[in-house]
Amino acid sequence: MLIDNIRLFLTITEKGSLVAAGREVGLSATTVSERLAALEAHYGVVLFNRTTRSLSLTDEGRTLLGGAKIVLGEIEDLDARIRHGAETLSGPIRISAPIDIGRSIVSRVISSFTADHPEISIELLLSDGYVDLVGQGFDLALRFGAVTDSTLRTRSLGLFRRIVCAAPSYIASSGAPLAPADLTQHNCLIMRFGTTLDNVWRFEAGKKPQSVTVRGNKIVNDGSLVRQWALEGHGIILKSELDVASDLQSGRLVALLEDFAPPPNPLQMMFPPGRAQPRRVRAFAEALNSTMAVKGAG
Structure with a gap:
């Protein structure tokens, strides 16, 4: 039940409200609130600052968010290896990318990657503005230029004019x-x-x-x-x-x-802080890097 409540906590974080999280997973807002309260009681901390109009993570909530994505990612990878074999990749990946390259380059990589790994599901959100990688629950984001948030891990995909x-x-x-x-x-x-x-x-x-x-x-x-x-x-x-x-x-x-x-400007892949990405995220990052290496060479 603890793991299920942590998964629900991640959904609340990604959707921004208890009602939206409940709609996503098929639960009432009351049930979502009760399960969040149970999770907070388990840790003895408040995970969200709540007002009538907004929901924001506390420091303890941010700590749980970073660790939860790593732990749940490891559980999903372990489950995939046991159920489908060591070489099978499965599970969700949430990606943020600029609109133009998201529609062109990233979408083509996604199509190829999901064809090769049918147990993978990918949610791509396109935006040319700033995104909160941790707060919005992204596994990977692409952005041009220097990354000002020193807590994020980055990997350059090349320099482009x-x-x-x-x-x-x-x-x-x-x-x-x-x-x-x-x-x-x-x-x-x-x-x-x-x-x-x-x-x-x-x-x-x-x-x-x-x-x-x-x-x-x-x-x-x-x-x-x-x-x-x-x-x-x-x-x-x-x-x-x-x-x-x-x-x-x-x-x-x-x-x-x-x-x-x-x-030229660098195009960066950004990852949330933590020890390691799930295997599926690492594999997608490699696929994207290989595609961009060809673009850079061209």
């Missing part, structure tokens, strides 16, 4: 910037990453960094939409080469200011 580009129709009507400062005279389509507005674009000229604050008539938190606007000729964008490589090769988009390109 961000490219300033626009459609030929935009260039025909508005011209092309010849230097980064010219961007202030252009309509730039701007991404929002969570609470951060990506309107300061960075460049390098002769190893000297420079930045330009850009403006435009469209801001969005969806990488696919900002790319679509660019393809339709609405303005200039700054996107990872992974997102626009096929558009540049086909001529649907044209790279701009290439002489001023800054150093």
